[in-house]
Amino acid sequence: MTNLFLVSMIRETYHPNAYLSKIKNVRLGLRARTYVLNILEKHSGDAKTIAQEAGTPYGVVIHHLRLLEAEGTVERKGSRPYVWVLTGFGQKRLVSLG
Numbered sequence: 001m002t003n004l005f006l007v008s009m010i011r012e013t014y015h016p017n018a019y020l021s022k023i024k025n026v027r028l029g030l031r032a033r034t035y036v037l038n039i040l041e042k043h044s045g046d047a048k049t050i051a052q053e054a055g056t057p058y059g060v061v062i063h064h065l066r067l068l069e070a071e072g073t074v075e076r077k078g079s080r081p082y083v084w085v086l087t088g089f090g091q092k093r094l095v096s097l098g
Contacts, residue, residue: 015037021071045084
């Protein structure tokens with residue numbers, strides 16, 4: 001098999017809630033929102049901490065948090081710096097039991 005064929009066989013998987021209904025979903029945005037959502041599934045946090053854990057610039061993280069907030073997937077709590085949490089709204093991730 002050629003390397004090009006192997007690369008085309010590998011598909012990225014994105015978090016189910018990374019897909020937004022109000023905007024065009026492009027690969028970079030899906031990837032960034034997946035990083036953010038995966039971190040928020042483990043624990044809530046402020047945008048700076050999420051950006052550090054995701055290895056993504058702060059501006060990118062805050063942009064996608066606001067998009068997810070408009071969609072109802074996340075919400076901010078408290079005052080600045082806001083703590084971002086999942087709302088429980090949206091699709092649930094399917095997990096294999098065996």
